[in-house]
Amino acid sequence: MSSIVKKAERMLQIEQLLLSYPRGLTAAEIARRLGVHRSTIGRYFPDLPKHIYIDEEDGGRWKVDRTAYLLSLRLTLNEAMAVHLATRLLATRLERQNPHAASALRKLATALERLAPRISAHLYLSADDMDDSRRYQDPNFIRSLEVLTLAWAEQREVRVWYRKKGGQIGEYLFSPYYIEPYAVGQAVHTIGYCEPPGALRTFKVERIERIELTAQYYTIPADFDVRELLRHAWGIWYTDAEPVEVVLKFQPRVARRVGETRWHRTEQVSVLEDGSLLWRAQIAEPTEMLPWIRGWGADVEVLAPDWLRERMKEETEKLHHLYCED
Numbered sequence: 001m002s003s004i005v006k007k008a009e010r011m012l013q014i015e016q017l018l019l020s021y022p023r024g025l026t027a028a029e030i031a032r033r034l035g036v037h038r039s040t041i042g043r044y045f046p047d048l049p050k051h052i053y054i055d056e057e058d059g060g061r062w063k064v065d066r067t068a069y070l071l072s073l074r075l076t077l078n079e080a081m082a083v084h085l086a087t088r089l090l091a092t093r094l095e096r097q098n099p100h101a102a103s104a105l106r107k108l109a110t111a112l113e114r115l116a117p118r119i120s121a122h123l124y125l126s127a128d129d130m131d132d133s134r135r136y137q138d139p140n141f142i143r144s145l146e147v148l149t150l151a152w153a154e155q156r157e158v159r160v161w162y163r164k165k166g167g168q169i170g171e172y173l174f175s176p177y178y179i180e181p182y183a184v185g186q187a188v189h190t191i192g193y194c195e196p197p198g199a200l201r202t203f204k205v206e207r208i209e210r211i212e213l214t215a216q217y218y219t220i221p222a223d224f225d226v227r228e229l230l231r232h233a234w235g236i237w238y239t240d241a242e243p244v245e246v247v248l249k250f251q252p253r254v255a256r257r258v259g260e261t262r263w264h265r266t267e268q269v270s271v272l273e274d275g276s277l278l279w280r281a282q283i284a285e286p287t288e289m290l291p292w293i294r295g296w297g298a299d300v301e302v303l304a305p306d307w308l309r310e311r312m313k314e315e316t317e318k319l320h321h322l323y324c325e326d
Helices: 003-019 027-034 038-047 077-093 099-111 117-130 139-154 252-259 286-295 306-324
Strands: 052-055 061-064 156-163 169-182 187-195 199-204 208-217 244-250 268-271 277-283 300-304
Touching (some): 003 027, 003 052, 003 061, 077 117, 099 117, 099 139, 139 156, 139 208, 244 286, 252 268, 252 277, 277 286
Antiparallel strands (some): 052 061, 156 208, 169 187, 187 199, 268 277
């Protein structure tokens, strides 16, 4: 093997090794893992890609700048279509301008120009939608999402100044475990460990007033499973309490439409003799379902739980007063 080929392989090994260690490694640690002398590792540094750097403020640890690292990705036609469908949802459900999403879509569109020109053209259109100047421009949201993304990738804590529902600003030390889009509210949420109160919390990214990356690292617990956490959630709301059974009755004229979609992973449906559809599911926080239930108007009746049925009755009375009384 020539020295040039050997050097290229060694540099690739260093890059792959550093990608596996978000906190970085010292030159001695890299040399030990690769079975070479520390001085040998030092000679490779000048020729390594620019996204590999030495963090002098962190003991001279070698690290990968994950915001500059370019992924190499190859997709089949059907995989590209899956990405197209996902990005259309992104473009239509999140109203904020997002230059990162637009850039990613244009790269994918360029890659598909020869293989699937029609799909490519629509990806370009989706990209134009995502950075259209007529969209709501929120630089603070973009920066918050950027910092959270880096913190999640490197497992570093962030200090967050968060606007609560009452308008007060609270300061927290936050370890992001997950970032989740929320189509119902056209928003993005992050779930993680929060101090105070020393427990799992969810932040709406749009309500973050200020965010700073810290030098403190964290470890996501091995038993954290976001699928299990959100198993009974209608969208993003979860609870430690037992889920509540929600039972709805849909009128015959919408029964087929309701039955065409699986609205929740725990749902069970059955068609009654009169053609109506009985829908039931185990929901963590049924209040989160209210906008969806309201959307069906008089074509749905809440059968359970009782408090949700009463809530809908009260809202119906308010609507009656609003539209039917002078």
